[in-house]
Amino acid sequence: MAKFLNTSATNFFLEELIKNAKERLILISPYLRLNDRIKELLEDKNRLKIDIRIIYGKSDLHPDEIKWMQQLDYVRISFCKNLHAKCYLNEETCIVSSLNLYEFSQVNNNEMGILISKNDDIQVFKDAYEEAQRIIRISDEVRISLDEVKSEQTKAETSQEDSDHLTKLTSSKLAAKHKIKTGDLLEIFVEKGLLQLNENGKHYLTEQGKAVGGEFRPSQYGGYFLWSENMSI
Template sequence: MADIKKREEITNSMLKLITSTKEILVIISPYIQLSSEFKKAISALDRNITILIAFRSKDINEKTFEFLHNLPNAILFGNDFLHTKCYMNEKTAIITSQNLYDYSMKNNFELAVEFKSKIDPKNFYDIKKESFFILERSRCLTEQNLKYHLHDGKVAHCSSCGTNIFPILYEESYGYGIWRKEHLCQNCIAEFEQYEKENNEVEIFKRYGQKCALCGGNNDNQLQLAMGIAPICTKCNNKMVSPIDKKKIGKYN
C-alpha cells in the first residue's frame, strides 16, 4: 500500500507533492536549506493554500528564514526537538530520512515511504494526526498570519492570563499529557520560572492553570489542576470526545 522511494526518487517526489498541493501543505524538517527549484515551487503555490512549516529555529540560516517568513500564506513553527521529516498535502504524505536541505538531497543516502489518502487512508490519517500534534507543540513564529489562515481564528490560550499564543489544529489532541511551560505566553513564562523555584507543584498548577488553554475562559476542572495535567475546562474537555475528523479547523476541512 505504501510506495518506497529510493534515493534518486525522493527529491522529485517531494517536488511533485508541493506542486500538486491544492489546499494545505505541511513541511516538517529539522533542517531547511532550499534550492532555487524548491523556492520556485513553494512561491508558485496559490495564495489561498495554507503552508505550515516546522523546523529547528536555532539551526536555520537567515536567508532561508527570511524567504519562508516572507511567504504571505505560510505559518512557521520552531521546535528544537524535531527529528522527524514529514511532507504532506491533502492527498499525499511522505515520511523520509531526508531533510528539506539542498546538500542532503545531493549527497546523502536517504529513503522515503509515500502514502496516498485514497489508497491507504488509515496510515495517511495517522500521519496527519501526528504531524498536527507536533505542530501544536511547536512555537508559532508568525502569529500575525494565524487569523487569516485559520478561518475561525482558534488558537491556544495562555493558561495563566488567557492571551492567544499559537494555533490549535486539532482540539482533541491539544493539551493531553503533563502541564508544561508551552501552555504559557512569553510574559507569564518569565514570572513562572521564578515562581517554580519557590513553590511546590500543586501551587504551581493552581496559579498557572487558571485559564483554559482551549477557550481562554476560567478553568473549572479542578481534577486536572490537582493532577497537574494540561489545563482544559470542563466544557472544552467534554467536547474533545468527538472523533478527531469532526474537529478539524482551518483549511483542513
C-alpha cells in the same frame, strides 16, 4: 498501497507533493535550507494562497531563509524542540523519509522514504496527518525579523571580538578584508583543510584549522568562526 522511494524518487515525489497541493501543505524537517527549486514551488503555492506550514527543529535558521519567508504571506513557520521526524504532506499524499529539507541532503545523501496515498492507505495517512498536527500544536510559531537576527549576530560577534582585543576576525570580516565573498573564503579554507563539511552541509573546524588559530563560537543562530586578522588566503 505504500510505495518505497530511493533517493531520486524521494526528491521527485517531494516536488510532486508540493506541486499538487490544492488546499494545504505541511513540511516537517529538522534542518531547513531550501534549494531554489523548492523555493520556486513554494512561491507558486503562496501565489495560489495555499496554507503552508513549515516546522523545523534546529535553532540555527539561516537569515537568508527568514528573509525569503518574510515575502510569503501564506507560509507559517514553527520551531519544534527535539524534532527529528521528516514528514511531508498535502491533502492527498504523505512522504515519511530520511530526507531533510536541506540542500546538502537533497544533493549528496543517500535517502529512503515511503510514499503514502490517502486513497490507498486511509488509516496510515490519517495516523501520519494526526501526528503532523500534534507536532504543529507543540511547536512555537516563529515571528522573528531578519533585522533581529542580524542584530543578535552582530552583538555576539562584536562582543567576542572585543574580548579578543581585536586580534581575530569573523569569517565575513576576514573575507571583506581580502575583498572576496564569505562563501568563497569558506571554500578556500575547506580546500586548505582548515574546515570540513558534515553530512548536513555545515562547516566545522578541523584540527588543522584549530592549529592555525581558528575558533568556533556558538550562538543562538548557529555560531561563527574566528580567524587571526593576519590570516593568509
